[in-house]
Amino acid sequence: MNFVSTVWALLPPIIAIVFALKTKEVYLSLLLGIVTGTLLLTNFHIVESMNLLFDTVVNCLSKPSNIGILMFLVMLGMIVTLMTKSGGSQAYGKWAKKKMKSSKQSLFSTFVLGVVIFVDDYFNCLTVGSVMREITDEFKVSRAMLAYIIDSTAAPICIIAPISSWAAAVSGYTSGDGFQLFLNTIPFNLYALLTVVMVCYVIKSEFLVGKMRKHELAAKEGDIHFGDDSYQTGEEISYNKNGKVIDLILPVIVLIFSCIVGMIYTGGFFDGKDLITAFSQCEASRGLVYGTFFTIIFVFVLYIPRKVVSYNEFVECIPEGFKAMVPSILILVLAWSLGDLVSNQLQAGTFVYNTLQSASISTAILPACLFVVGAGLSFSTGTSWGTFGILIPMATSLFPEGSTMLVISIASILAGAVCGDHISPISDTTIMASTGAQCNHLYHVTTQIPYALIVSSACFIGYLVAGFTQNMLLTLVVSFVSLGLIILGIRIYQKRKY
Numbered sequence: 268m269n270f271v272s273t274v275w276a277l278l279p280p281i282i283a284i285v286f287a288l289k290t291k292e293v294y295l296s297l298l299l300g301i302v303t304g305t306l307l308l309t310n311f312h313i314v315e316s317m318n319l320l321f322d323t324v325v326n327c328l329s330k331p332s333n334i335g336i337l338m339f340l341v342m343l344g345m346i347v348t349l350m351t352k353s354g355g356s357q358a359y360g361k362w363a364k365k366k367m368k369s370s371k372q373s374l375f376s377t378f379v380l381g382v383v384i385f386v387d388d389y390f391n392c393l394t395v396g397s398v399m400r401e402i403t404d405e406f407k408v409s410r411a412m413l414a415y416i417i418d419s420t421a422a423p424i425c426i427i428a429p430i431s432s433w434a435a436a437v438s439g440y441t442s443g444d445g446f447q448l449f450l451n452t453i454p455f456n457l458y459a460l461l462t463v464v465m466v467c468y469v470i471k472s473e474f475l476v477g478k479m480r481k482h483e484l485a486a487k488e489g490d491i492h493f494g495d496d497s498y499q500t501g502e503e504i505s506y507n508k509n510g511k512v513i514d515l516i517l518p519v520i521v522l523i524f525s526c527i528v529g530m531i532y533t534g535g536f537f538d539g540k541d542l543i544t545a546f547s548q549c550e551a552s553r554g555l556v557y558g559t560f561f562t563i564i565f566v567f568v569l570y571i572p573r574k575v576v577s578y579n580e581f582v583e584c585i586p587e588g589f590k591a592m593v594p595s596i597l598i599l600v601l602a603w604s605l606g607d608l609v610s611n612q613l614q615a616g617t618f619v620y621n622t623l624q625s626a627s628i629s630t631a632i633l634p635a636c637l638f639v640v641g642a643g644l645s646f647s648t649g650t651s652w653g654t655f656g657i658l659i660p661m662a663t664s665l666f667p668e669g670s671t672m673l674v675i676s677i678a679s680i681l682a683g684a685v686c687g688d689h690i691s692p693i694s695d696t697t698i699m700a701s702t703g704a705q706c707n708h709l710y711h712v713t714t715q716i717p718y719a720l721i722v723s724s725a726c727f728i729g730y731l732v733a734g735f736t737q738n739m740l741l742t743l744v745v746s747f748v749s750l751g752l753i754i755l756g757i758r759i760y761q762k763r764k765y
Contacts, residue, residue, distance in 0.1 A: 270307040272621070276613035279304035280647040280693060283605060287692045291709050297601035297693060304608035320604075323612075327603040335552025336389060336695075337596055340702075342559035345588030347397045349566050350518055352584055353575045354510015360401035362512050370406035374416055374470045377403065381420025382463075385428040388421040388696045390526055390555055395420070396703020398519055409486035409493060410706035411479060411714040418700035418715060419466045422651065422685050423459040429543070437655060437681065448677065454739050455678035457726040457746050458638075458686045464750065465722050476757060477717035482710070495707040507575055514575055521565045526558030533557075595702040602693045606649050616657035619644050623661065630672065634679040635730040637662065641683025642723060649693035651684035658684075671737045679730050686726070690719045721757070725750035 270276060283300025287293050301320060309315040327333055350356050367373050377399045384391045395417050403413050426437075429450060437449050454460075468474055475483055482493045534549030536542060570576045576584075609615045619640060628636055637658060645654040658680045666673035688694045692712045701708040729746030736742070 270613065272614045272617040274618060275307055276609060276615035276618055277647055278307065279605060279613070280609050280615075280649070284647075284692055287709060288713065293598060293692065293708050294601065297598070297605055300605050300693075301601065301608060304605065304613060308608070308612055323607055324600065324604050327600060327607055332550070332552045333603060335550075335556050336599070339389065339552065339555040339559055340393070340592045340596060340599075341589050342556070342563060343393050343397070343588075344590075344592040345585055346518060346522065346559065346562055346566060348584040348588040348591060349563075349570065349576065349581065350397070350515050352507070352580055353514040353570055354507035355512065355514030355516075355518070356401050356510075358510045358512045359398075359515040360405055363402045364405045367402065367406070370403070370408050371470055371473075373399070373402045373406045373408060374412070377413065377416045378420055378466055378470065381417060382424055384523060385424045388425045389551075389699050391421040391425070392417050392696065392699035392703040394519065394522065394703075396700070396705070398515070400705060404491055407486045407489065407491065409479075409482040410491050410704050411482040411493065411710050412486070414700050414704035414706040414711040415479070415715050415718065416466060416470070417703050418689060418697060418711070419462050419718075421700060422688055422696050423462040426681055426685050427453045427456050427459045429453075437659075437677075448674065451674045452678035452681060455675050455733060455742065456682050457678075457729045457742070458682035458689075458722060460743075461722045461725055461746060461750050462689075462719075464747065465718060468754070469718065474754065474758075476721070476761075477714060478710075479714040479717070482714055492707070493710060495710065510575065514570070517569060518562060518566050522558060522562040525561040525565075526555050528554075529557030529561070530554030592702070595698060598698050598708065599695055602649050602695055602698060605693055606653070609648050610650065610653050615648060616644060616653065620657055620661060623658075631734040632731065633665070634672075634675045634734045635727055637676055638679040638683040638686075638723075638726060638730050641680045642687035643683075645684040645687025645694075646691045647687075649688070649691045649695065651688035651694075651696075654684035654687070655680065672734075675730070675733045675737065679733075682726055682730075686719060686723050690716045721753050722750065724753055 279300040282303050283296050286299055287296035290296060301323070302316065305316040305319040305323070306313075309319055347356075363373070363376075367376065377395060380398065381391060381395045384394055396413070399413065399417075400410075437452075473483075485491075485493045530549040530551055531537075531542065531545040531554070533551075533554045534540065534545030536545035540548070567581060571578060571581060623636075623640060641654050641658055644657065645651045648654070659677055662673060662676040662680060666676060688696055690712065691697060692709065697712060697715075698708060700706075701711045704711070725746050728749045729742050732738075732745045733742040
């Protein structure tokens with residue numbers, strides 16, 4: 268049987284996601300999904316299936332962009348370990364505790380830092396988590412809540428930031444003036460806008476839904492990991508008791524600056540291209556590697572002459588940083604392999620595309636449908652960028668260039684893709700958020716899903732209004748009011764229950 272471009276192409280991710288949520292074990296669940304995909308592709312020939320599995324993993328590891336992300340992860344792990352060894356992280360935590368008076372302030376600081384670091388979602392997740400963990404721990408904030416704040420200020424912010432790797436990707440999928448079209452979609456990108464509002468409301472009002480309530484209650488009792496020991500095993504890293512705040516702040520500033528410079532360098536900024544063009548044509552993974560490599564050199568110069576860490580301690584931090592990132596690297600490689608099988612080999616996107624093309628859907632409700640399909644496809648494949656590449660060409664073929672409906676349709680695709688990516692256990696961005704917060708990955712996924720579903724419900728209503736009226740202001744008003752009413756309903760239910 269030929270399972271390519273059929274509904275069976277969705278079976279591997281469904282199996283991986285269901286098993287992961289059921290067993291709370293992500294490695295074997297992802298591997299099971301991969302094996303299912305290879306069996307479908309080889310018509311259940313065991314030997315060929317194993318050969319295909321090997322080839323798929325090797326191909327994912329041989330892609331320059333993937334290698335760049337893994338190198339970035341390893342070097343960032345080294346930098347974080349060095350900042351801990353120097354005592355800078357601990358000093359910053361003590362300083363911040365004096366300046367901040369509550370857990371709300373620590374979470375708002377996390378939110379603001381996430382908004383500021385908008386150039387790339389990987390960079391955002393790992394940097395924000397590395398800087399803010401010590402502070403939120405001081406105020407007994409659960410790692411699940413920290414991961415939610417980090418994740419909600421990564422992709423949702425990047426997708427509405429004109430200068431980001433995401434803007435560059437979206438612009439490349441469209442014809443004509445792709446960057447201008449991207450700018451026009453921002454007011455209609457309801458998931459990103461409503462997610463920002465939701466995060467602020469969650470922090471301000473301590474709005475706890477689903478399993479997040481249990482995690483936060485446990486954190487107040489001192490169990491910020493909610494019983495998960497995976498980030499508490501092993502020897503504690505000894506650190507310099509005389510470390511200063513500058514030993515954390517300066518490396519972070521240099522890291523942010525050098526990564527941005529590295530990205531625009533790969534885009535040709537120093538060869539005469541303007542900033543926007545350089546970002547739109549940059550190689551994000553290569554730029555991040557350049558930035559982290561330069562930061563390691565800077566940290567060496569900053570720490571060694573001042574004897575903040577010794578030369579031997581500096582060298583010891585290299586394997587320690589690598590070991591800290593091994594779990595995330597393993598999950599990423601498995602997730603990439605599953606995504607490659609589903610998207611490129613089983614061609615699940617083609618099945619979804621053909622189904623949409625053959626369906627008789629009213630133009631007015633098409634944005635709402637694209638939002639749902641985008642969310643489902645992104646959730647299943649773990650990639651929002653792949654969803655962009657599948658659905659955006661379809662939208663551009665349905666509506667004339669420059670039309671409001673084209674803008675709304677593309678915005679709904681972007682919103683749906685980010686929504687699905689935001690809650691998918693096999694999404695690389697979600698994995699990065701868990702890594703940055705040092706939170707059990709499935710704890711992060713299960714605590715984040717209820718918030719994403721609340722926001723996506725309001726988005727669906729908003730896109731129905733957008734499709735029928737094509738009015739930006741009315742769409743925004745209805746979306747925000749819908750979000751408020753949904754939250755109010757949950758609040759009333761919680762008041763009766765608790």
